[in-house]
Amino acid sequence: MEIKELKIGNIIIPCNVLMAPLAGYTCYPFRILCSELGAGLCYTEMVNCNSLRYKDKATQKLLFTTAEEKVKATQLVGSDPRIMEKMARSNYFEEFDIIDINMGCPVPNLFKSGQGSALLGDLKKASSIIKGCKKSGKIITVKIRVGIREDKMISAEVAKMCEDSGADMITIHGRSRNMMYSGTPYFDQIEQAKSVVRIPVIANGGIFSVPDAEKMMNLTGADGVMIARYALENPFIFSELTHKEIQKNKYTIISEQIDLTSKHYDETFTLSYIKRLVSFCMRTEKGTKKYKQELYKSGNISELEYIIRKIFYKEREID
Numbered sequence: 004m005e006i007k008e009l010k011i012g013n014i015i016i017p018c019n020v021l022m023a024p025l026a027g028y029t030c031y032p033f034r035i036l037c038s039e040l041g042a043g044l045c046y047t048e049m050v051n052c053n054s055l056r057y058k059d060k061a062t063q064k065l066l067f068t069t070a071e072e073k074v075k076a077t078q079l080v081g082s083d084p085r086i087m088e089k090m091a092r093s094n095y096f097e098e099f100d101i102i103d104i105n106m107g108c109p110v111p112n113l114f115k116s117g118q119g120s121a122l123l124g125d126l127k128k129a130s131s132i133i134k135g136c137k138k139s140g141k142i143i144t145v146k147i148r149v150g151i152r153e154d155k156m157i158s159a160e161v162a163k164m165c166e167d168s169g170a171d172m173i174t175i176h177g178r179s180r181n182m183m184y185s186g187t188p189y190f191d192q193i194e195q196a197k198s199v200v201r202i203p204v205i206a207n208g209g210i211f212s213v214p215d216a217e218k219m220m221n222l223t224g225a226d227g228v229m230i231a232r233y234a235l236e237n238p239f240i241f242s243e244l245t246h247k248e249i250q251k252n253k254y255t256i257i258s259e260q261i262d263l264t265s266k267h268y269d270e271t272f273t274l275s276y277i278k279r280l281v282s283f284c285m286r287t288e289k290g291t292k293k294y295k296q297e298l299y300k301s302g303n304i305s306e307l308e309y310i311i312r313k314i315f316y317k318e319r320e321i322d
């Protein structure tokens with residue numbers, strides 16, 4: 004695919020391959036890793052505006068960042084335009100350049116309370132949210148799906164609404180809410196949305212290889228792609244797509260993730276994040292399934308490092 008800079012509002016990001024927000028994974032260390040490997044922009048996971056409003060500590064922790072992160076992008080999820088605006092304008096986001104609004108999450112408890120993809124069924128409210136958040140002075144992006152159900156897909160209408168309400172970029176997950184996370188994305192829906200707006204349109208969904216990214220770009224005419232689950236399995240997808248030379252392997256990057264996470268988070272968080280990341284990364288490592296139980300059992304960092312060495316370092320004879 005053609006790699007190019009992308010202008011979002013008044014910010015230029017170095018390339019049009021983006022890392023998606025992923026709850027439970029896109030913490031600060033993972034975002035640093037993806038940027039290093041070539042991702043042009045990485046979002047935090049979704050931050051619930053109600054939890055933030057009540058000063059929930061775990062939610063605040065999702066916003067941890069440092070000066071190492073050049074462009075800082077986060078995502079808000081919520082349904083009340085006044086609260087969304089209040090939070091977007093709050094000090095919590097002082098350091099952030101970009102706030103994305105989640106209009107794609109299909110999870111039942113969020114959907115039932117009018118958040119995430121439920122906003123696709125109330126475009127008036129969705130528009131008020133964008134307009135309100137825009138008052139923060141931040142760059143506002145919106146992540147949508149092609150519709151709630153496959154028999155009523157509305158991506159062009161939603162894209163136009165986002166642009167008219169002041170959004171600076173849209174990411175479209177090419178699946179409907181009912182499809183959750185499986186099935187072929189509706190490339191034509193992304194293409195239609197792209198044809199009615201001037202702001203950048205990023206295509207997301209079902210990219211699990213370099214050819215998948217190329218196909219997505221060719222069939223949609225999008226300005227860039229956003230990778231989600233596959234980046235957990237193979238973070239090198241960013242260097243593969245951007246042709247960035249990286250002299251590291253999975254063992255090196257996981258070891259560095261342990262160091263960086265331990266530096267900024269407590270041991271409980273580090274253990275749980277690294278175990279989840281490794282269980283994705285080891286999917287492509289043949290003959291390692293048998294180590295999964297041992298991975299999950301490891302109770303401290305040295306036990307974790309020992310099993311990770313067995314999984315990735317090809318020295319499995321140390322058993």
Ligand SMILES: Cc1cc2nc3c(=O)[nH]c(=O)nc-3n(C[C@H](O)[C@H](O)[C@H](O)COP(=O)(O)O)c2cc1C
Nearest residue numbers: 023024025026048049146176208209210230231232
């Ligand atoms: C575990 C998990 C967590 C996710 N968390 C978020 C999130 O916080 N915000 C969001 O907009 N999308 C979230 N998504 C959706 C992804 O960003 C992405 O749109 C979706 O997985 C489709 O892309 P893929 O087929 O490349 O995985 C999540 C998906 C998964 C599987």
